[in-house]
Amino acid sequence: MRRPFSPWIDCVIWLLTGWLAGLTVTVSGMVLQQAVSPGPWLRSLLNIAPNVTGTGLVVWLGVAAARARPAEVLCLRKPRWRALPWVILSSFCLAILGAGLNTWVDRVLPMPPAVEALFQQVLEYHTVTQFLGVLLFLVVVAPITEELMFRGLFLHRLEEAYGRRTAILGSALCFGIFHILPWQAIGAGLIGIYLGWLLARTRSIYMPMAAHALFNLVPVAATGLSDRVPAMRGLGAGPDDFHLGPGLLVGAALALAAGILGTLRATRDEVASLLNTPPDKRDPPAAPSAPGPA
Numbered sequence: 001m002r003r004p005f006s007p008w009i010d011c012v013i014w015l016l017t018g019w020l021a022g023l024t025v026t027v028s029g030m031v032l033q034q035a036v037s038p039g040p041w042l043r044s045l046l047n048i049a050p051n052v053t054g055t056g057l058v059v060w061l062g063v064a065a066a067r068a069r070p071a072e073v074l075c076l077r078k079p080r081w082r083a084l085p086w087v088i089l090s091s092f093c094l095a096i097l098g099a100g101l102n103t104w105v106d107r108v109l110p111m112p113p114a115v116e117a118l119f120q121q122v123l124e125y126h127t128v129t130q131f132l133g134v135l136l137f138l139v140v141v142a143p144i145t146e147e148l149m150f151r152g153l154f155l156h157r158l159e160e161a162y163g164r165r166t167a168i169l170g171s172a173l174c175f176g177i178f179h180i181l182p183w184q185a186i187g188a189g190l191i192g193i194y195l196g197w198l199l200a201r202t203r204s205i206y207m208p209m210a211a212h213a214l215f216n217l218v219p220v221a222a223t224g225l226s227d228r229v230p231a232m233r234g235l236g237a238g239p240d241d242f243h244l245g246p247g248l249l250v251g252a253a254l255a256l257a258a259g260i261l262g263t264l265r266a267t268r269d270e271v272a273s274l275l276n277t278p279p280d281k282r283d284p285p286a287a288p289s290a291p292g293p294a
Contacts, residue, residue, distance in 0.1 A: 007161045011154055011174050014058045018149070018178065022054030044133030047122070048141050055145035062153040074152035079204035086262030087198065091211045093256035094194060095218035098187045100244030111183055119183075123223045131224070138220055143212035150175045150192065151199045151208045168196035191215060201267050 005013070029046040032038070038046065059074070066073045111119075122138075125131040150171050159167035176189025195208040244252075 007157045008170075010062070010157055011170070014062060014149075014154070015174060015178060017061065018054035018058045020054075021057045022050035025050040025053045040127070040129040040133065044129075044136065047133065048137050051137070051142055051145055055149045059145075059148050059153055062157065066156070068156075073156045074148055075156070075199060075203060075205040077204040077206075079202045079207045080267055083202065083207065083263045083266035084210060086259045086266060087207060087211050088214055088259075090194070090256055090259030090263065091214035092218060093252045093259060094191060095215050096244070096248070096252045097256070098191065098215075099219075100249065101187055101190070102183060103244070105183055105186055109182060115181065115183065123219055125224065134220055138216040139213045142216060143209045146175070146178075147195070147205055147209045147212055150178070151195055152205050155196055155199060164200050168193060168200060171196050198263070201263060 029049060033043075033046065063070045063073050070076075123134065125134050154174050155167045155171040158170040162170070172189050172192030172195075175192035175195075176185040179185045179188045195211060198211055199205060199208050
């Protein structure tokens with residue numbers, strides 16, 4: 001299908017569509033909660049619904065307008081799972097460095113109490129049901145839907161016209177803008193560069209999904225363990241800032257570099273094979289049994 005707009009215009013339209021759809025569902029959920037008293041599971045579904053609706057609608061519209069097959073647009077290829085240990089190391093280090101960055105942003109631009117309460121509401125849990133709801137949203141649903149949208153649809157659309165480097169940076173910029181709030185947007189944009197590089201290196205959306213899930217898992221786990229593990233205070237919900245000392249900063253940076261180098265080595269053979277294979281003879285990506293956001 002012929003596209004009438006430039007890739008950047010498409011990205012702006014998709015962002016606005018995702019925001020509008022998510023806002024509509026959010027307001028509808030607030031009205032529903034005023035009318036009835038939702039149980040914990042319904043409340044969890046209402047928290048998830050804006051993300052699923054907004055990103056799902058954008059992915060559906062983008063894939064429907066694309067020239068390539070959905071599996072190619074969304075990069076639904078089997079990854080080299082031997083790179084996963086290095087991705088875990090990188091994601092954990094990025095979570096630590098990101099928490100330090102958030103502390104610095106909060107000092108420059110103090111977070112209003114209402115916004116701080118909103119973050120705590122998303123992360124805090126006091127029962128098993130609440131924990132499962134937070135885990136489902138932040139560690140399962142958000143990584144799947146947001147990676148399909150940004151490292152799948154957005155990156156593919158930008159790469160068609162501008163090449164891989166611009167696509168990685170552009171999709172990361174859109175990822176940061178999508179989060180709106182500066183206490184999220186700056187970190188999300190920087191993390192988006194790593195996730196875009198990971199997709200370009202592995203050529204599979206599943207590896208950025210795994211990295212995104214691991215990155216979100218750190219604050220979720222820290223919220224529940226901070227009382228028993230003082231070192232984790234500030235990584236999750238709560239009033240404590242995360243103090244990133246020089247030793248921890250250097251250690252996290254070195255471990256991040258090791259994770260990236262390990263990922264490069266684990267995917268070296270696959271990248272070399274892809275570069276040496278003519279485009280018309282490359283195997284098409286294999287579509288999974290249930291493509292799209294769940």
